[in-house]
Amino acid sequence: MNMKHGYFFLFILLTACADSSSRRGTFTQNDQESESAEMLISKPVVNVYVENSGSMDGYVKGITDFEQAVYNYLTDLQISDIADTLQLFYINSQIIPQQANLTDFIENLEPQTFRARGGNRESTDIAQLLQMVLSETNDSTVAIFVSDCIFSPGRGKNAGQYLVNQQIAIKSIFSEKLKQQNLAVIVYQLSSQFAGYYYNRENCAVAINDRRPFYIWLLGNPKYLSQMQTNIPATKFKGSGVQQVFSLTTGNQTVNYAIRLGSGDFKLDKQHPKTHITQAKKSTHHKNAGKFAFSVDADFSSFLLDDAYLKDTAHYRLNDTDFQISLSNSPHHSPYVTALNFASPIIKKSVLSVRLLMQAPEWTTQMNDNEGLDIFAPDAMRKTFGIKYLIDGVFEAYTRKTDYYTDIRISINK
Amino acid sequence: MSKLYVFGIGGTGSRVIKSLVMLMASGVKLNVDELVPVIIDPDHAAADLTRTVRLLQQYKRVRNHLDFHSANQNTFFHTDMNLEIIPSVTLPIMNTRDIDFKDYIGLSLMTDKGGDYDANYALASMLFSEKNLNAKMDVGFKGNPNIGSVVLNQFAETKEFIDFAASFDQGDRIFIVSSIFGGTGASGFPLLLKNIRAISADLSGNGNVKDAPVGAISVLPYFDVAPDHNLNHAKRSQIDSSTFISKTKAALSYYDRNINEANVLYYIADYLSKQYANSEGGATQKNDAHFIELAAALAIVDFASIPAEELITNHGVPQQTMYKEFGTENSTYQLIFNDLSQKTNDIILKPLTRFVLFCKYLQEQLSDSYKQPWTIDHDFDEQFFHAAFFQSELLAVKNAFIEWLYEMGNNSRAFAPYDLAERKSDLFALIRGLNPAKLLSLKSNYALFDDVLNDKQKDLKKDTGKEQRFVELFSRATDQLLKLKFRI
Amino acid sequence: METILGTVYGCFEFLFGPFFAEYLWGYNCDTQAYDNPNLFNSIGLTTIAIALTIVLLYYYFLNHPRLNGAGHWFIFLLLASAINLLVAYFWTVSDYVSGNIQDCLQYTRDEAGNILAQLIYKTDCWKFGMANAWVSAIVFVIFSFMLKWWSSNCKHSPTLLKYKK
Structure with missing residues (x-):
């Protein structure tokens, strides 16, 4: 009776070990996946x-x-x-x-x-x-x-x-x-x-x-x-x-960008402060007098493009011809690099789409x-x-x- | 519907009834449904009578606007008054104007067949002095009860007495107020009592009257009159206060022998007295209110609350006669509540204080509180305060009440439980000898009064008239103020 | 819901300026989102609480028959406004002085980092206090008319809708 129990127990043990090795196989597979994620770092x-x-x-x-x-x-x-x-x-x-x-x-x-x-x-x-x-x-x-x-x-x-x-x-x-x-x-x-x-x-x-x-x-x-x-x-x-x-x-990647507070006469939407403007008004600043103006700071660093490329207005396509675009650097303290400056004589409810073109x-x-x-x-x-x-x-x-x-x-x- | 007929005889009777009315106005409970005041005084023009009658009418007019359903808690003017049974309140004494006593009794007619004065004449001449016989009676009997007892006997034949008897119901009671030393009172009381107990069987209601519970108070001397030193003897006043004591003794011994027809006899006296100007009568016989009159009024309150089984009378004979006297705790020259017995204070302290607060408010504060929520919410507006109820009725009672208190305060012995001077910064110090409690509140004096008024006004239902609500409001408010400030 | 108070204060933005307003809304320069605490809500609720307390004090705690005139009510309104002015001032000035107001709200800088313009001044804290005093007054009026009806002594304060002398 005791002997039989002993063999039975041994059998269980061996099966467990075998199992664990196959598990180790899958473990390796999983590991590879996480490893590949790690490899980017x-x-x-x-x-x-x-x-x-x-x-x-x-x-x-x-x-x-x-x-x-x-x-x-x-x-x-x-x-x-x-x-x-x-x-x-x-x-x-x-x-x-x-x-x-x-x-x-x-x-x-x-x-x-x-x-x-x-x-x-x-x-x-x-x-x-x-x-x-x-x-x-x-x-x-x-x-x-x-x-x-x-x-x-x-x-x-x-x-x-x-x-x-x-x-x-x-x-x-x-x-x-x-x-x-x-x-x-x-x-x-x-x-x-x-x-x-x-x-x-x-x-x-x-x-x-x-x-x-x-x-x-x-x-x-x-x-x-x-x-x-x-x-x-x-x-x-x-x-x-x-x-x-x-x-x-x-192409068609998403990047970080944000409307710069204080770059014009407007308020930011509370839920989407980086991308939604509310209460747009014409600027009283002499620089953009009579126009609705605002700036967007963006981080295009993932595109490996050089500064000359990014500063060329021909590389940007706007869906609204009322808007003029100009490019500059983002302020010193900003987490972004490139500043897109917009001005339009007309204020209307719309979504402005600005595409950085591949050329x-x-x-x-x-x-x-x-x-x-x-x-x-x-x-x-x-x-x-x-x-x-x-x-x-x-x-x-x-x-x-x-x-x-x-x-x-x-x-x-x- | 039980009634209490109060016969006030002479000047004292008028003044006691006035005190009674003041107590009733302040809310002292009389244990009857209706009071029927009757004044017996040949001196029609007596100022005290006039004042009392006027007050009775004002009381009645105020009360007509009030409503005493069980939901209402108002105690002011609680007891009803019946002024219809005896119009003008007074029982007329006929044939006393412009007539001498000797003409009244028909002295000149007391002749025999031959024209000589007969035995009646001789009796009359003996009983009455020359002066008595020549006395004019239009102002009462000037302290001569011997004249009064003859003249006053007539009232049993008056229409008013007949009406009185007819109106008298089972359960009604009678109270007689008189002074023992005067002319009218001293003679009138025994006569009236006799006419009640020996009422003619011809009169309707005679059964009720005959066996009615009767109480009476005899007010013993409490004032002097100044001697009249007019050199013209003919014009000199016949009233001499030095005779008051002797007359009192004479009357008392008469009562002792002959008065056993009353169920309860009350006596009240004071050794301290004030000397009034000597007036024989008329508009100048105006005595200041005296504490004795208030105390006498308390006898009426007491009588009304005696259980009926102690006042049983059979065939005009009471089963028993009770004798009661009035006393105070202390005998100071100026009585305040602390000097009165607890029993007296239990009856008068709260009602009088509440009514005094009411009157003081009307006098001192009302004009400043016209913007308070209690006036606005119940529309106690300009119209209300200019209407007859307020102006000629309520204010009249208020004025009379305050005047009554002042008179008692200036009298001797004085009763001045309140310091009535306007003192807006210490309103509740008005009770002499009783300190108000200090409340943990920012509101004090009239601000506290207004606070309580504003609080109580919410509970007043708007389905009663404004007059009723106005009085009810102050009744509740003063009640609350006493609870707050004096814990009573 | 979270923006109701801010919108109300927005009526007074001409006093304290748009950048002070953004600071109060909780604009975080680092994340460029409104994830700092919304001070319009916290100061606003404090203001409402204080105004409500003084309304209740006037109508129910003091409830004084000698203070039930329109003038007295007005004094309490001014008291609430004064307290709330100081609350708003001290609350924001402590942020200003301790540097809790971030740079992008305080200054406009050029690319090199030099200051081109200052956007928030210390006096804006006083101006915001003033705006809060007005908001307090409005709240005080609203609460007065909501809550006065059960006050035994002051229910007709400030207006006497039906009064005849």
Whole structure:
């Protein structure tokens, strides 16, 4: 009798243990979910991809602004302790991990090393490159992609068609990625000495020794990009410094904003003091005399847009043409950064909608070399073949569903 | 419906009835439904009589506006008065004007067949002095009861006496007030008593009258008159107060022998006296009110409350005669409530004080309180205060009352229980010898009075007339004030 | 419901200014919402309570037949107003002096943080006191006419609706 009880008890014990291990399995799953939530607060892995196709050799010959800029950026990144780990890769037709530490990595940025590291260095399919980079990017991993971003259709190909196709492909790649995660993009354009062969669209090489543009892309969760942008702003880039910048984040987001008390003659609704105006009256201030005026302070920092973008009134669409908008900085003590100032000669009960538009930057058109044949053509040296299509492809992916970052709505009552 | 017929004989009778009316106005309860006052005085113009009759009419007119349903708590003017049975209240003494006594008795006709004066003449000449026979009687009998007893016998034949008998019901009572030393009173009392107990069987109601409970008070001397030193003897007053005592003794011994027809006999006297101006009568015979008259009125109150089984009379003969006297606790020159017996105070202290407060308010405060809620809510407006009820009736009683108190206060022996001077900052110090309680309140004096009036006015139903409400309000308010300030 | 008192005081905003009003409404500069205590409610209720107390004092506790004229009633109204003026003043001036009134309500600043204009002054506390005195007077009148009817001595104060001398 006692023996039977003993076995029975043992049996129960073993079952319990087995159970707990499976529970541990589910526990791990749950843990993963909470871990992924934690990861946004925790540090990301940063993968750095330097394109090492043949057209890149010129940037790494000797000591160049290219090297300096990349080295400095990555060093700053390490110093600022944003990243959990920094992984270094070459990329062409495949991703080639580099085991060296950063210093070694930079020192080894030489054409010989590029050649030695292998991969198909002949042609560059930018869409493919981006696809590869994005496939290794997720919510806890940020990618830094350094490239000259020059399309190379190849000999006998219809360049125009190729560019359009690439644009479409890029659009598709980014669209898919956007379905999976909240992805932000920052593109910095810099320049550097280039001593090497320039391959035109027909893949004909010509030796040049001049300053050429190159691009550093940041791709990943906007929170991490924001950190990086804040800690290593464009002004801190070494070498040539940032010449142009372009950023994109997912549109139709909500941001914090609030009507500024005292910015006009009105009262705030008690239940919705940040967004509802009551008792709107015309201002007696000489600044806005005869008009109904008010200011809204907003925090657009999650969009990674620079001050110039935010201060351009053309980037705002109002649903009420009676209102004039002007932009300034929020007061010193305010928790917000950007101030939107409105004035209208008419007071009516309405909801004012102000949309911060997503716009492709102008500079992509200016920096775009549409021909890509003769590098010595006037102005061609500082341009990049097809850069417009590249950027437009990304832009179209983001603006597929919406064309504005955020919609600020202010309810106005008399 | 029980009645009490009060016969007031002579000046004293008038004044006692007046005191009685004052007590009734203040709310002293008389244990009868109706008082029927009857004044017997040949001196029609006597000022005391005139004052009393006027007061009786004013009392009645005030009371006509009042309402004594059980819901009403008013005690002022509580006892009803019947002035219809005997119109003008007085029992006329006929044939006393412009006539000498000797003509009244027909002295000159007392002759035999031969024209010589007969035996009647001789008797009359013996009984009555020359002076008596030549006396004019229009002002009473000037202290000569011997004349009065002859003349006054006539009233049994008057219409008024017949009406009195006819109106007399089973359960009614009779009270007779007279002075023992005067002319009218001394003679009238025994005569009246005789005419009641030996009432003619021809008169209707004679059965009730014959066996009615009868009480009487004889007021012994309490004042002097100054001797008249008029050198003209013919004009000199015939009233001589030095004869008062001797006359009293003569009357008392007569009563002792012959008066056994009353159920209750009251006596009252005082050794302290005041000397009045010597007036034989008429409009100048106006004596100030005296405490003795008030005390005599208390005898009437006492008589009305004696149970009927102690006053049984058969065939005009009472089963028993009770004798009562009046006394005070102390004999000071100026009596106040503390000097009176507890029994007396139990009857008069509260009612008189309440009525005095009422009168003082009307006199001193009413004109300042016209905006108080109690006047506004009941519409006691200008019209009300100018109407006859207030102006000629109530105020008249008030004035008479205050005057009555002043007269008693200035008399000797004085009864001055109240300091009546206007003292708005210490209203409730008005009772001499009785200190008011200090209340824990911000309201005092007339403010307290108004406060109580405003409080009590809420309970007055508006379905009675304004006059009734006005008096009722003050009755309740003064009652409350006494409870508050004197704990009585 | 919570805004009734504030709306009433709003009639007197011309005295103490819109920024003082926002402070009283409980505007919190940090959260940019009205989540500080609504002082219109607390001061308002205190004022109502004080006015009510004095009304009850006049009509029921004192209830004095010599104080039942319109002039006497008016003195009590002034008394309530005076007390409430001081209550409002001291309540708000203590916030002013201790720095509890936040910066965005007190000053307009430029981007650098320099003061461009001062929005709230200490005298606004007195002016608000005055406004409260008026509110107190109105409340006093309303409570008087609501509650006087059962006062035995003062029910006809302040008006004598039917009075004939």
